[in-house]
Amino acid sequence: MTDALTAGWEPAQPFMVRFDLFEPDPADTGRTRYSAVAPHWSAEAAERHVAMGFEAGWSAPADPSEAVAKRLAAGA
Template identity: 70%
Template sequence: MTDPRELRIDRVIDAPVDIVWRAWTEHGAEWFCPQPWRAEIVEQDLRPGGRSAMVMHGPAGERNAIEGVILNAVPGRLIVSTDAFTHGWHPAGPFMVRIDRFDPDPNDPAKTRYSAIARHWTAEAAEKHKAMGFESGWSAATDQLEAVAKRLAAG
C-alpha cells in the first residue's frame, strides 16, 4: 500500500555506495536542482541537529532559500532532514521530511540502490509537491547525481 503523503524516486546507480555518498555530500552544488537552476550550498552539517541550508538560483534571477535541520545521518547509508525546523530547533512551516538512502544493490554490490523520499505532513501537501513537478524535478536531480557519481567513479 502506498502512503498518499509520500513521494519517492528509486534508482540503481552504476557506482558503489561510497562514491554515490561522496557525490551527494561533497558535490551538492552540481546536482541538487535541475538545470538551468543551480544550487548554492550554504551549509550541510551532516549530524543530528546540524544545519542544512542552500539557495536555489533560477535562470531569470529567481532565488529560493531552503533551510532545515538534519534529523539523522548514517555515513554511507542514510540522510534524514526536515524543513519543519531551522537551525537551533526554531519551528518553521513544515512541508516535508526528506530521506535519502544509499544501499548496495543486492544484484551487484558495485552499484547503489538510491532512494530519495519526500514524506509530507498531509496528502494535500504531497499533491501540491507533485503538482510543482516533483517527479520531473527530483528525477532530473537524480540523473545529475548519477552523472557526478559516474564521473567520480571513473577517476
C-alpha cells in the first residue's frame, strides 16, 4: 500500500510505502507471523506522519485480523 498515487493513478508527494507480511512461524508451530512495515521516503516524512497521529493506528488492524484468523482456524 502506498500514498504515492492519487485517484487516477496520478503521482503524489508520498509519505510511505506499506508492506503487510504473512510468514510461517519460524518455530514451525503451524502459526502465521504477521507484520507491517512502513518505510518512509525520508526521516522528515516519518516525523510528519507521527506528528499527525498515525503511529497509534498503524497496529490497529492486527487485533481484528487475529480474531478473524482464530475463527477461521476453528472452522467457524
